[in-house]
Amino acid sequence: MARAWKSPVVARDNAPTPTAKQQSLPFAEPASLTGPLPPAKISLTPTAVTRLWFCIWLPNLPLEACRSSEAALAIVEEQHGIHRVLQADSVASAAGIMPGQSSNAALALLPTLTLEERSLVREQQVLERLATWLERFSSFVSIAGKDVLLLEIAGSLRLFGGLPHLRKTVSKGLRAQGFSAAMAIAPTPLAATWLARADRRVCIRAQENLGPVLRKLPLGCLDWPAGQRESLIAMGISSLGDCLRLPRDGFARRFGTERLLEIDRALGRLPDPRDSWRAPERFCADYEMTEEQSECALLLHICQELLLSHEQFLLARQLGTQRLYFSFFHLKSAATELQLGSAIADRSQKRWFDLLKIRFEALRLPEPVIAVRLRSGLSQPLQVDNAHLCFHAEGGKQQRRYSIAQLAERLAARIGEQSVSAISMVAEHRPEYAWKLQNPLSDWASNTLTTKSCVKRPLWMLPEPALLPADSGYPLYKGSRLTLLDGPERLETGWWDEQNISRDYYMAADGAGLRLWVFRNRQRTPNWYLHGIFG
């Protein structure tokens, strides 16, 4: 692109500013299509970066996107109210089924033929999946149209060991996934697309070599409307080279400026910006079954497959997640949701699967399952620890099986997250607020707070202070009168949040030697309460 820009740009920069008339009629010059470009409206500074576009054209995408495992398969599409064959697989083609036949004719030729309606949504999903896969080869992947993928590979050549090797790796990977592709490499995206469509397995690296190759291309590979193509052929123009000899203004008038701009972009005389495909940051995948299933082992196996693709998804991004959401869809009732939590961000399929198995034991599915969906929570950078070098012979045997975080998440997975907690101190005088429970999955307590109080506190705390009956001013516990051993310790605080307390705490002993922590309420009606046991 840069080389082609050079001569016209220098000339244009020195030339006087174009007049208003010239600007409004950019193609008014009586020159052929290859002649000098009309002045640009905006002065673009050309950069010295050379780009190289790798185009992958998937001609059999409608057939290959269909996951059916039938031997004889044909994809049909409705055209003018009649279902016509769009593509047929090798078995069907051998039986004489051709694209364009009506579905009835095809069935007459081969009664065992499976007909599948074309699904553009499915094809788009396949393209997106492939684009995500191709992200490993280039930082710039673009989906162009309904069956073309473009990669900018100028920056990837060195990493992947040169062009032939990269090309081989990509084609091998595509074949392994069951896709047949035509590939071409050119300095502009449009030229690469056209060359791939024409099935010219070429690789053009320099801009100046592009013109002669493009000139030979037939019009059939241009993806232009059929009517325009036919009228061009009627004019005696069958290749792109013939097209380029036409005058610019006449061509633009007959076929629209859009076509003219397309040719300019393909030749690299105009910039051709493309959208970069970005795979979603959160994982979401479905597994649809052909029939309802209720067998646990099978469902677990499906979940394991989903977890495996989830691991690969996160691996490509060097991320981990703390939450996973499974949905089990049923035909009639609402979907059963299952949520998994982990103490540290992780992506390992093994660890998530262990957690899932624990939860699965307790899961009751109301109905058989027809589809399973896995969504991942917010992704986070992985917390990676250094592995231990184990020099002791028996070290492996006595190693910890898993860390406390893993223990906590296993417990939380089985008995519920609110049932597992850590405790920490709070700087507070009121005994019931002097501590709090913490969720062990979110953050482990970092207890730096230490009590300065030298007054003894009970090891057991009652959830709520229990009212004690009293006998002539002394509390009774289980029928016997308590002896006050130590106290009082007066706590009078909490005026700021309506939970005002005013209490005298005592250590008391009952007849059997039990040590209790009791208090007398210093309010209008003084009452005795039991608040703790010294244990």
Add this chain to the structure above:
Amino acid sequence: MSLEKLLENPRVWRGSSQVGARAGLASGYPKLDRCLPGGGWPFDALTEILIDQYGIGELRLLMPALAQLSREETQTHCSGSAESAEPGWIAWVAPPFQPYAPALQQCGIDLSRVLIVRPKDDSELLWSAEQALSSGTCAAVLLWPVTLDDQASRRLQLAAEKGHSWAIAFRPLSARQQPSAAALRLELQSTRQGTRVHILKSRGGRPAVLDSLL
């Protein structure tokens, strides 16, 4: 045949020779330590404490040992382990009341290494306790089961051995007649003079009664 020769016969079993391979964990009560084989709590094993009501000193009895566990590294207990250079955790499974954080701290327990688990029923309780014991991260697991049969106590005993952990089960006095796989069974009774500790069963030791220990 001399007595020494008779004792060399491998068919002769002597209770006192069972212990000695490892020292116990000092309980902080010298009187109790003297009665226990190994001079302290049996580690890697299940200890049962039978009580008639909560709060008669069962926690006070354990606190010195638990405080020591929460401070020191578990490595000293797992000889030969290449890993675990940090103190172990103390798990409380289904405590009858809330363990009070300020009091635990006063007893010298590191609060950042306390895990409280509240299972819904006994089967979940045993599962959680077994997981915690065999994980190898918990130095001690305290549990309050409603019922604990012979089989369950054996499972706990095996899990404690596997994870080099100390299991402490609190049970009512009525469990005294039930068989148990525990290495040590204590009965606590509160009296006016203090709490009396009765060693019902001690693997490699002898039963004993300690009056007013606490």
